Amino acid sequence: MELCSFLTLDSFITDPLTHEFMRKALLMSSLVAAVCGFLSSYLTLKGWALMGDAVSHSVMPGVVVAYALGLPFSLGAFIFGVGSVALIGFIKQKSRVKEDTVIGLVFTGFFALGIVLVSKIKSNIDLHSILFGSPLGISLSDVKQTIFICLLVVILLSIFRKDLMLYCFDPRHAKTVGINVFFLHYLLLTCLSLAAVVGLQSVGIILVVAMLITPGATAYLLTDKFDNMTVISVFSAIISSLIGIYVSFWFDLETGGSIVLAQTFIFLFAFLFAPRYGIFKLKKLFAGYK
Amino acid sequence: METINYQNFRIEAENICVDYNGKVALYDANLRLKPGQICGLVGMNGAGKTTFFNALTGFVNISKGKIRINGESVRSAQKDQTIAYVPQNEGIDSQFPISVWDVVMMGRYGSMNIFRCPRESDVQAVKDAIERVDLNDHLSTPIGNLSGGQRKRTFLARAIAQRASILLLDEPFSGVDIRTEKLISELFIQFKNEGKTILLSTHDMIHVREFCDLVLLINKTVVAYGETSEVFTPENITTTFGGISPDFLFGPES
Numbered sequence: 001m002e003l004c005s006f007l008t009l010d011s012f013i014t015d016p017l018t019h020e021f022m023r024k025a026l027l028m029s030s031l032v033a034a035v036c037g038f039l040s041s042y043l044t045l046k047g048w049a050l051m052g053d054a055v056s057h058s059v060m061p062g063v064v065v066a067y068a069l070g071l072p073f074s075l076g077a078f079i080f081g082v083g084s085v086a087l088i089g090f091i092k093q094k095s096r097v098k099e100d101t102v103i104g105l106v107f108t109g110f111f112a113l114g115i116v117l118v119s120k121i122k123s124n125i126d127l128h129s130i131l132f133g134s135p136l137g138i139s140l141s142d143v144k145q146t147i148f149i150c151l152l153v154v155i156l157l158s159i160f161r162k163d164l165m166l167y168c169f170d171p172r173h174a175k176t177v178g179i180n181v182f183f184l185h186y187l188l189l190t191c192l193s194l195a196a197v198v199g200l201q202s203v204g205i206i207l208v209v210a211m212l213i214t215p216g217a218t219a220y221l222l223t224d225k226f227d228n229m230t231v232i233s234v235f236s237a238i239i240s241s242l243i244g245i246y247v248s249f250w251f252d253l254e255t256g257g258s259i260v261l262a263q264t265f266i267f268l269f270a271f272l273f274a275p276r277y278g279i280f281k282l283k284k285l286f287a288g289y290k
Numbered sequence: 291m292e293t294i295n296y297q298n299f300r301i302e303a304e305n306i307c308v309d310y311n312g313k314v315a316l317y318d319a320n321l322r323l324k325p326g327q328i329c330g331l332v333g334m335n336g337a338g339k340t341t342f343f344n345a346l347t348g349f350v351n352i353s354k355g356k357i358r359i360n361g362e363s364v365r366s367a368q369k370d371q372t373i374a375y376v377p378q379n380e381g382i383d384s385q386f387p388i389s390v391w392d393v394v395m396m397g398r399y400g401s402m403n404i405f406r407c408p409r410e411s412d413v414q415a416v417k418d419a420i421e422r423v424d425l426n427d428h429l430s431t432p433i434g435n436l437s438g439g440q441r442k443r444t445f446l447a448r449a450i451a452q453r454a455s456i457l458l459l460d461e462p463f464s465g466v467d468i469r470t471e472k473l474i475s476e477l478f479i480q481f482k483n484e485g486k487t488i489l490l491s492t493h494d495m496i497h498v499r500e501f502c503d504l505v506l507l508i509n510k511t512v513v514a515y516g517e518t519s520e521v522f523t524p525e526n527i528t529t530t531f532g533g534i535s536p537d538f539l540f541g542p543e544s
Contacts (some may be wrong), residue, residue, distance in 0.1 A: 045386060093311055162406040166396055176347040176375045177400030177452065178368035220499050224387045224432035 005101045016249045028146055029241040029259065033211065035150045036239030038157055039195045041230045042188060046168040050100060051085070053209040054107035056196035058084030060114025060205055063130060063197075068121045074149055074197045081193030082186075084110050097254040111205075133204035133256035135245065146198050149260070153191050153198075160187060165226055178206030203256035204243065211237065214263040221267075221274040236266050293412040299358070300325055300456055300487040301346065306355030315341040317511050319355075323487050323504070325455070328478060330502035330518070334531055337509045340363050343458045343493050346377050346489075359456065367456075370460040371400045374449035378460040379398060382445075389430045390444050394419055397451035419451035439470030446477065457481065459490040463497055475501060498522060 016022040043052050059077035066076025084106055089104045118127050129137065138146070157164070164173045167184040175181045192212070199208040219232035244259030272279050301323040308316045316338035323329055331339050335406040343349040346357060349362040361365035367373055389422055397419070398412040404509070408416075420426060423443035433441055443463065462474055478501050489506075492498060498505055498518060505522050507513040507530040523527055528534065 046385075146394070148532075159405065162399070165388075166399060169388060172344070172347065172349050172375055172377065173396060174399075174449070175349045176368060176373055177371055177397075178365075179400060203351065220387065224434065225389065228389050229387050244351070279380060 012250070014244070016072040016246060021136050022245070022249060024138060024143065025255070026242060026245055028138055028143060029135045029202045029245055030238045031147065031150050032202045033215075033237035033241040033259075034063050034213040034234050035153050036199050036208075037215040037234040038154065038230060039191055040212050040214070040237065041219060041226070042157075042164055042168055042216075043192065044216035044220055046166075046188070048188075049209070049213045050103050052192060052196070052212040053070070054084060054088065054103045055081045055192050056200065056205060056208040056212065058110035059193065059196055059200070060111050060130070061117055062114075063200070063205075064117045064121060064125060067125050068117075072145055073146055074194065077197040077200075078190070078193050080110060081196060082189055085189050095132050129204070130200065130281055131204050131206055133202050133207070135201060135202045135255050135259075136214060138201055139241045143202060147195050148203060149198050151206040153194050156187060156191055162186065164188060203259050207256055207260045210263055214260070214267050216242070218263070218267045218270045221270040221277045224276075237263070240266055298324060300327075300360060302356075302358040302361075302487070303342075303346065304356045304358075306357060308345050308350055309353050310337075310350075314510065316345070316508075317354075319508065319512050321444045321489075321491065321506060321512075322516065326482050327504060328482060328490070328502050329504040329506055330498040330526075331489055331506050331508065332493075332495075332498060332530060333491075333508040333513075337530070338511075339508065340460060342508065343375065343460060343489075343491070346456075346458060347373055360420040360472050368380055368400075371452055371454055373454045373456045373458060374454035376442075376445045376449050376457065376459040376462060379441055379465050381460065382433075382441075384436075384441065385434050387432060387434075389432055390420065390425055390436070390447075391416065391429045393433060393444050394451050397448035400452070415451045415453065416447075417442070419447040420478065422450055423447040429472045433449055437467065439466035443465050443470055443473065446474065455484040455485070456487045458490070459488065461492060463492060463494055495522075 017026075049156030059081045062076030062078070063073045064076075066073045086103050088106050089098075091097065091106065092099050095102075095226075097105075115127075118125055125213065126134070127133075151250070162181060163184055164187070166179065167181060167188070171181050174184070179218070195212060196208050199211045203211055215233040215237040218236050219229040222232050223229050241259050242264035243262040245255055247253060247262070248255040248258040270278065275281065299322050301321060303319060303321040306319050307314065316517045319338070319342060321329070324346060329349065333339050333344060341350065345352050346364070348360070348368055356363050359372055359421045394416045395412065398408065398415060399406050402408065402412060420429065423444055423446050425440060425447065428436065428440060433444060436444065442465075446462075463471055466474070478488060490502075499522065502518050504516065506515045507521065507526055509530050509532065513530045
C-alpha cells in the first residue's frame with residue numbers, strides 16, 4: 001500500500017502530517033534549520049567551519065551535566081561551547097602548537113569527556129539521540145527552549161546583521177571606526193553555541209556542523225550579494241530539513257542523516273550547476289545556444 | 291598652553307612598542323605629523339609597517355609608549371571617525387559577496403545608529419566618494435569582479451566617505467593600473483590641500499620622492515625620520531633594508 005501512496009505527491013506530503021510527532025518535527029526542524037542557515041552565511045564567510053565543528057562537539061559534556069543536574073541543557077551547552085573557544089585561544093597563545101591542531105585537540109577532548117560522563121551518569125540521557133538527533137521525539141519542554149533560543153539568535157543576528165558582516169569582511173576597519181570588535185566576536189560565538197545546541201536536536205552533535213556550514217556554502221556559490229546569500233542559505237536549510245524528514249519517514253531512514261544528506265545534495269547541485277560559479281556554468285551553456 | 295601644543299599635531303606617537311605574545315614587532319617608535327603632511331613609511335616586509343598602522347588604529351594594543359590623535363586617545367579617535375585605514379589588496383577577501391556601494395557605505399557605519407540605517411547624508415557621502423574615485427559605473431558590481439586598481443579605489447572611497455582627517459594607506463600603489471595610480475596621486479594633492487594627514491607605506495622609492503614631505507624609515511624601530519630630501523639618502527635606505535643597497539633593490543635609476 002505504501003508504494004501506491006507514493007504515486008500521488010499529495011499523499012506523500014499530507015499523510016505524515018496526520019501524525020502529531022511529524023508535524024512537530026517538521027515545524028521545529030524548519031525553525032532550527034532557518035536559524036542555523038542564517039548563521040551559516042556568517043560562518044562560511046568568516047572561515048569558521050572548523051570552529052563550528054569544535055563548538056558543536058564541545059557542547060556535549062555541557063548537555064550531559066545539565067541533564068544530570070536538571071538544568072536547561074542549553075545553559076550547559078552554552079558554557080562549554082564558549083569555554084572551549086576560550087580554551088582554544090588560551091592554548092594557542094601560550095604554546096607553539098598550531099591553531100588547527102589546538103582546535104582538533106580541544107574539541108575531541110571535550111567530546112570524549114561528554115561520552116565518558118554519559119557512561120558514568122546513569123540517568124535517562126539517551127546517548128543515541130544526542131549523537132544523532134531525535135527530531136521525531138522532541139519533548140514539550142525542549143520545544144519551548146528551542147523556540148526561545150531560536151528567537152534569541154534571530155533577534156541578535158538581525159540587530160547586528162550589518163556589523164557582523166563588516167566584522168567578517170574587514171575587522172580592522174570595524175575597529176578603526178570605533179565598532180566593538182571584541183563584542184562582535186563573542187556575539188558570533190554565542191550565536192554559534194546556541195545554534196549548535198538547537199541544531200543537535202535535529203541532526204545530533206556529530207552532524208550539527210553541517211547545518212552550520214553547508215547552507216552557507218551552497219548560497220555562496222549562487223550569489224554575489226550578502227543579503228541574497230542569507231536568504232538562499234535559510235531557504236536551502238529549510239527545504240533540506242523538510243526533504244530529510246519526509247524521506248526518512250517514508251523510507252524509514254535515520255532522520256538527522258537524511259537532513260544533512262539533503263543539504264549535501266543541494267550543495268552538489270549548486271557546485272555543478274551554479275550559474276556563475278558552478279562547474280558547468282549554466283549561464284555560459286545557455287548563452288552558447290542563443 | 292599644552293592643549294594647543296597637542297593640537298598642532300594630528301598624530302603623535304611616542305616611544306611605542308608592540309609585541310605579539312612576547313615577540314617584539316616594533317619598539318621605541320616615534321612619529322609626529324601635522325595637518326596637510328604626507329609621510330611615507332618605508333621598510334622591509336616584517337619591519338613593522340603594518341604593525342605601526344595597527345597601533346595607530348587601535349587594532350593592536352601598544353605595550354609601551356603613548357599615542358595621541360589630535361591630542362586625544364586612540365579610543366576617542368575611533369569614536370570620532372578620525373582615522374581611515376585603506377588596506378592592501380591582499381589584506382581583504384576579494385571573494386566576499388559585497389558590492390562597491392556596500393563597501394563604501396561601511397565608511398559611514400561608525401557614525402550611524404546601531405542598525406546602521408543609512409540617512410540621506412550617508413547616501414550623499416557615499417555617492418560623492420564614489421564619484422571622486424571614478425567608480426560611478428560600478429556601484430553594484432561585486433568587488434570580486436573588479437580589477438586590482440578599481441578595488442583599491444573602492445577602499446579609498448570608503449575612507450573618503452568616512453570623512454576622516456587622517457588616512458593610513460597600506461601599499462596604495464601596489465598592483466594598480468596606471469589610471470588608478472594617476473587618480474590616487476591627484477587625490478593625495480587634494481587631501482593635502484584639505485588639510486588631511488596621510489601616512490602611506492610603499493615599496494616604491496619613486497613614489498616617496500614624488501609625494502612625501504616626510505619619510506619614516508623603519509626596521510622594527512625608527513631608522514631615520516624627517517624631511518624626505520634630508521632623510522631619504524642611500525645610506526639610510528641601505529640601513530633600513532639590512533645592508534642591501536638601494537640600487538640592488540630598485541634599480542640604478544631610483
